[in-house]
Amino acid sequence: MVQDKVAIVTGASRGIGRSISLALAGQGAKIVAVDIDPVATEAFVAELKAQGTEAIAVQGNVTVTEDVENMVKVAKETFARVDILVNNAGITRDALLFRMKDEDWDAVLTVNLKGAFLCSRAAAKVMAKQRYGRIINIASVVGQMGNAGQANYCASKAGLMGLTRSNARELAKRNVTVNAVAPGFIATDMTDALPEAKRQELAAQIPLARLGSADDIANAVLFLASEQSGYITGQVLGVNGGMYM
Ligand code: NAP
Numbered sequence: 001m002v003q004d005k006v007a008i009v010t011g012a013s014r015g016i017g018r019s020i021s022l023a024l025a026g027q028g029a030k031i032v033a034v035d036i037d038p039v040a041t042e043a044f045v046a047e048l049k050a051q052g053t054e055a056i057a058v059q060g061n062v063t064v065t066e067d068v069e070n071m072v073k074v075a076k077e078t079f080a081r082v083d084i085l086v087n088n089a090g091i092t093r094d095a096l097l098f099r100m101k102d103e104d105w106d107a108v109l110t111v112n113l114k115g116a117f118l119c120s121r122a123a124a125k126v127m128a129k130q131r132y133g134r135i136i137n138i139a140s141v142v143g144q145m146g147n148a149g150q151a152n153y154c155a156s157k158a159g160l161m162g163l164t165r166s167n168a169r170e171l172a173k174r175n176v177t178v179n180a181v182a183p184g185f186i187a188t189d190m191t192d193a194l195p196e197a198k199r200q201e202l203a204a205q206i207p208l209a210r211l212g213s214a215d216d217i218a219n220a221v222l223f224l225a226s227e228q229s230g231y232i233t234g235q236v237l238g239v240n241g242g243m244y245m
Pocket of ligand 1: 012111
């Protein structure tokens, strides 16, 4: 499926990014783990190597053009190709509309949307030349449904779906597919920060009656990252327990 493919995963060392990296590594991919925290990234890559995966840690901020260009350069120098890019790095800065600060809006849009744009632009240059690539953007169900208190986050994730469709159209002739996975509510550090009452309220809205796991998301990404998904592009795959249909 992804044997010997070279995969860049942003926000790789924790949560969903970590599960995605482990899933790709488990199927034989070589991993370029990118994260803002160098210590966590190095520690995660040491774990990957200990289990026999070829992997490299790249410290980088997805909002900084030089870091992103460097990430692709290092991947290419180390493994000669870039087959898969997973734009997973993301943040929240929740507040109700009237209270949302300009900085909260800018920070979330910059990491979640501009970061994906910068990484896609850099990786797509290599993928287009290779005439092969898989780009997977990690969006969110709230980009489809909206969510009170998350104007910035919902706008960034809805924007990511537009970026997905536009890049899919542009890159199709080079055999590069671009898709998004829109997770529902997933049990990670991000959702652990919510009060228990809010978590129970969320679970009650989900037909499958549970929060998702990071592995649920990783399994969907693994399929879209594989050669077998080659006739799928510009799509948003909801992995949300049926919460949005
Ligand atoms: P997480 O546990 O907070 O992990 C996010 C990772 O991204 C962290 O390792 C973080 O590094 C890194 N990161 C943040 N800003 C970065 C930047 N500017 N450059 C490079 N790396 C950066 O989040 P998660 O819950 O796994 O979420 C992963 C993705 O899934 C996000 O895009 C999120 O929006 C999306 N998602 C999550 C859920 C959910 O329920 N958890 C639902 C829908 C969508 P530091 O920790 O060092 O800051």
